[in-house]
Amino acid sequence: GQQVMQIPQYQHVQEGEDFTTYCNSSTTLSNIQWYKQRPGGHPVFLIQLVKSGEVKKQKRLTFQFGEAKKNSSLHITATQTTDVGTYFCAPRGSYIPTFGRGTSLIVHP
Amino acid sequence: DAGVTQSPTHLIKTRGQQVTLRCSPKSGHDTVSWYQQALGQGPQFIFQYYEEEERQRGNFPDRFSGHQFPNYSSELNVNALLLGDSALYLCASSSRDSHQPQHFGDGTRLSIL
Numbered sequence: 001g002q003q004v005m006q007i008p009q010y011q012h013v014q015e016g017e018d019f020t021t022y023c024n025s026s027t028t029l030s031n032i033q034w035y036k037q038r039p040g041g042h043p044v045f046l047i048q049l050v051k052s053g054e055v056k057k058q059k060r061l062t063f064q065f066g067e068a069k070k071n072s073s074l075h076i077t078a079t080q081t082t083d084v085g086t087y088f089c090a091p092r093g094s095y096i097p098t099f100g101r102g103t104s105l106i107v108h109p
Numbered sequence: 110d111a112g113v114t115q116s117p118t119h120l121i122k123t124r125g126q127q128v129t130l131r132c133s134p135k136s137g138h139d140t141v142s143w144y145q146q147a148l149g150q151g152p153q154f155i156f157q158y159y160e161e162e163e164r165q166r167g168n169f170p171d172r173f174s175g176h177q178f179p180n181y182s183s184e185l186n187v188n189a190l191l192l193g194d195s196a197l198y199l200c201a202s203s204s205r206d207s208h209q210p211q212h213f214g215d216g217t218r219l220s221i222l
Contacts, residue, residue, distance in 0.1 A: 033210055042199060043152065045210035088151055097142060097211070099151035 004032075004089055006100035014108050019076040021103035023089030032072045033092050034063060037102070038085040046074075048092065079107050111136060113202050113214035121220045122190050128219060130185040134202030135212045140164075141183040142211065143175060144199040152199055158183050159205060187219075195221045 005024045013019050023032065031050040035043035047056055049065035049072060056063045060083075062075045076083055086102040114133045122128050134141050140159045144152035154167035158177035177183045181202075187194055197218050201211035 042213040042215050043201075043211075045212065048210060092210075097154050097157075099144075099153075101151045 003098060004029075004091060004100040006089060006103050008103055009101060010104045010106065012106045012108065013079050015081060016078050019079050019083070019105055021074050021087050021089075021105075023072045023074075023100055025070050025091065028069050029072075029091045030069075031092050032065060033090045034072075034074055035088045035090060035099075036085050037088065041085075043088060043099075046087075076105075079105070081107050081109055083107055113200055113212050115198075115200050115214035115217050117217060118215065119218045119220075121222060123222050124190055124192060126190050127186065127188045128190060130187075130198050130200075130217045130219070131182065132185070132200030132202075132214060133182045134200075138202035138204055138212070139181050140203050140205055141177060141181065142201045142203070143183070143185045144201065145169070145194075146197040146199055146216070148196075155185070190221050192221050195219060 007022050011019055031048055033048045034046040036046055037043045047063050049063055052069050053067045054065040060077045064073045072089055074087055084107050086104045088099045088102045090099045112135050116131045142157040143155040145155055146152045155169050155173055156166040156175055157164050161177045172188045174186045197216045199216045200214045203209050203211045
């Protein structure tokens with residue numbers, strides 16, 4: 001399967017601060033999906049990126065796919081306590097589905 | 110419209126025993142994938158079933174086996190349980206189109222004593 005590396009592993013922020021997690025691959029990805037897993041919950045699909053350089057927004061969340069389709073990022077503006085959870089990137093396509101280790105976001109009120 | 114349902118929610122077994130976990134996919138989905146998620150880790154792909162056959166498999170030993178039924182529901186069987194098999198087992202369903210997102214169930218928390 002396609003391996004991805006996510007950084008950072010953990011991120012502590014004060015409520016209202018911004019947050020970014022990065023997903024890097026050594027190989028070109030056909031597409032990438034992002035999931036969020038709340039503590040004690042299951043992964044929930046957030047978005048899929050397919051095109052080189054693609055940028056998609058969901059309210060305070062901005063997702064980017066790199067020009068070379070080897071990296072992706074998720075940026076959250078003005079974090080809220082409801083943003084707490086682990087964010088996973090996952091390449092999708094004909095390959096074995098692979099999840100990164102995830103970035104755990106901790107928001108302090 | 111029910112989402113992905115898994116049973117049981119929790120299970121405690123001892124080393125050497127066998128376990129069967131069950132999954133019903135979201136309505137309209139025909140593909141089921143199983144994942145193992147250890148504490149603090151991302152989900153690790155075990156295998157995927159489509160048309161009642163195992164289509165893809167991750168790096169898991171033969172102790173892990175599965176089945177898909179004509180109604181698309183699926184079972185995950187694990188034989189000769191080891192302490193290291195303790196984890197959250199997630200089932201995800203999707204349509205055959207590999208570009209479609211996966212919908213996850215709440216998982217089965219398996220503890221091996």
